[in-house]
Amino acid sequence: MRTSLQFLLTLVWLALTSNSLAKSLPDTDDLHQHPAWLTLIHYQPDRLGSGYTSQADDDRFFLSDSGVTSPKAELDATLKAILQPGDGDDHARCIFPARDRWLRQKLDLPRDPADCPAYEEWAAELNTDTVTLVFAASYLNSPSSMFGHTFLRLDPPRNDEETSLVLANTISYAADAAAHDSEIMFAYKGIFGGYPGITSIQPYYEKIRLYSDIEHRDLWEYQLNLTQPEVDMMLAHTWEIQDRNFDYYFFDENCAYRLLALIDIARPGTDLLGEVSTHAIPSDTVRWVVDKGLVEDVFYRPSAATSISHSIDSLPDDHQTLASAIASGYVAPDAAEVQALSDEKQARVLDTTYDYIRYQSEADGWPREYAAPLSHALLRERSQIKGVAAQQGPPEPEIRDDQGHDTFRVSLSGGQLGDLNFSELTIRPAYHDVLDPPAGYRGGAQLQFLRLDARFYTDENEFQIEQLTGVEIRSLSPRNQFFSPTSWQVGFGGRRTDTETDRVFTPYLEGGAGGSWQLANGTQAFAIATADLEIDDDLRRGYDAAPGADLGILHQNNRFSLLGGVKTKAWIVSSQHRQDQAYLDANLHFGRDFGLFARFTREDHFERYRSKWQLGLHAYF
Amino acid sequence: MKKLIAGAMLMGASTLAFAQPGCGVGSMVWKGQSGIAPHVLAATTNGTSGNQTFGMTTGTLGCETSQSVQSMAIYMDSNVDKVARDMSRGAGENLDTLAVLLGVDEADRDSFRKVLQDNFATIFPSSETTSGEAVDAIVALLESDQSLSKYVAA
Secondary structure, eight states, X not given: OHHHHHHHHHHHHHHHHHHHHHHHSOOOTTGGGOHHHHHHTTEEEOSSSSOEEEXXXXXXXXXSTTTTTOHHHHHHHHHHHHTSSOOSTTSHHHHOHHHHHHHHHHTTOOOOOOOOHHXXXXXXXXXXXXXXXXXXXXXXXXXXXXXXXXXXXXXXXXXXXXXXXXXSEEEEEEEOOOTTOOHHHHHHHHHHSOEEEEEEEEEHHHHIIIIIIISOOOEEEEEEOOOHXXXXXXXXXXXXXXXOOEEEOSSSSSHHHHHHHHHHHHSTTOOSGGGOSSOOOHHHHHHHHHHTTOEEEEEEEOOHHHHHHHHHHHSOHHHHHHHHHHHHTSSOXXXXXXHTSOHHHHHHHHHHHHHXXXXXXXXXXXXXXXXXXXXXXXXXXXXXXXXXXXXXXXXXXXXOGGGSOOSOEEEEEEEEETTXXXXXXXXXXXXXXXXXOOTTSOTTXXXXXXXXXXXXXXXXXXXXXXXXXXXXXXXXXXXXXXXXXXXXXXXXXXXXXXXXXXXXXXXXXXXXXXXXXXXXXXXXXXXXXXXXXXXXXXXXXXXEEEEEEEXXXXXXXXXXXXXXXXXXXXXXXXXXXXXXXXXXXXXXEETTTEEEEEXXXXXXXXXXXXXXXXXXXXXXX | OHHHHHHHHHHHHHTSSSOOOTTOOOBBTTOOOOOOOOOTTHHHHOOOSTTSXXXXXXXXXXXXXXXXXXXXXXXXXXXXXHHHHHHHHTOOXXXXXXXXXXXXXXXXXXXXXXXXXXXXHHHOOSTTOBHHHHHHHHHHHHHTSTTTGGGSOO
């Protein structure tokens, strides 16, 4: 009897609640078109048609079967699910806390807190007071790292002595690449899709280890000015997408893109994703975040490589030699000549030598049998010197990476090739060449993508594609007593090549390796052995190859950049001849938005001399 | 607060790509090489950081050690060469982090740093010292110090 009464009561209650639900459910109007909702479910307008498709590639992210393409169906399903009575970890309110929060706010629904033990424990452990956007800058001898990398750091309250930011957690979005995939597979899948992208949480010290110690990249920390409710919203959404798959694409839907979405969700109306067109370069995304007024403060964390270069440069010459001798094993860490130094000088030499050996072990793979005992001996000696603090780290660069010139460049120029006049338009979507304003970029590093040089020969009214650069990477890093990096370059695309009778457009592949030596601050001389391959049916055997050399001098400063030298190529397959060239390039920088450039080459090819000069203007967007 | 940090530490550690042998953790100190080769797309891929090959040895910590000591052990495991460096200099971010993990009060930080620098050779007797052995030595040292023993009490 009692049971059936309970049953009856339950039925009545269910009827009542579902009735009241039915009343509060409707009237979502076009809420499903609200930008914040579209962002929460990661909808993007379809390229064709007027619909939307979510970028989430994971069924568990949707409550409606048609949720992937229907914002309305997903909103209705979500609303229904979060209004179900009860709570607990499996309840929709606990699985989708950000949607729950937003819908309740928009529809003025009761905001009684749900009991979600797992989510609450997670949020309490993250203990987030502020959020910092961390940008891993590019490293000198790794132009491909020029794109940079970004992730978010969740900072605990900083008002007590028990805060250590290296223990803070970070949110990052990364390709989950299978370890056995080859480089080529890696590049292919990265560009055309195929890698799942996963949002993950890791302690900051693991990130420091990876970027600062192993990859030698400086970290810039942009503390965001998000309020506590905004931070909570970001965490709630992180919970929703954690371990959910969003396919990863290097160029647009990459690490930076997903983080922009998180910021957009935290502060609706920011619309950082609206800035993304064809590609989201992390350093550009940092600019957008700065431009939208989201940054409270900026901190700099130099990498192991930057710190060690600074320590070495700070030592007087004879102490540099001493440090080098200790590192090479010629002088023991406790040798008389070390101990003869004052405490402070001795500490500097020991610290620098230790950091240098650690760096070389990491970067150059010095064998452990050699590096480990020596490192240990250095530290033991150092621990005997009391009261001498470690040296101040390197100063923060005056120009941050996000303050360098913009990466999209358009150039207009006029010139003469032999006795033909031409005007030229160059469009370079990304990123930087050694003649661009160097501030905010690594010296000697160059990375260009999809650059188009189009010429109009005015006398003949003829339009010609001069060159289409697919990718061009160049890295000139000086060698010295301590470091011996290889300078290298690689590129492919299509370009005009001289067949003696004609200039034909041919696909090419080029590469080179060599060395570079610093002559003065900002000036280096380089010697590169090069190789060129051209493929075209206008060439006698269908292709031609040329070993060669490139010797030159590069000078970079904030007012102008100069590059000059000589190149020689010996074409050996289709036609056996030499191509010798002297070149001089100069760019005059007007701030970071404009530049005036001049280019001169004189070439000896097929037994004839020909000059080319060009004068024009660069604009950076 | 202290507990929260320790909790976050342990959670962080659970995301690492290695299994912890029992409660004790330790890795070879002065590991020579990283095996990260520079490659063309290194920048934007940022695949994983769990691919460093840790040379694991079982430490000697028992399960009854306090949570703060375990947190310190986990931190030492990932950062032992940086902790050793800071220790030899008597200061640095990694040494401060150890102090935070052990909950050492501001007032005791100077003596904490001094004890560790003075006893560097005891904590790291050779280049073969594992992080687990170093943690044991640190705990033993702090236990025998009047003002610092409270921070490592089980």
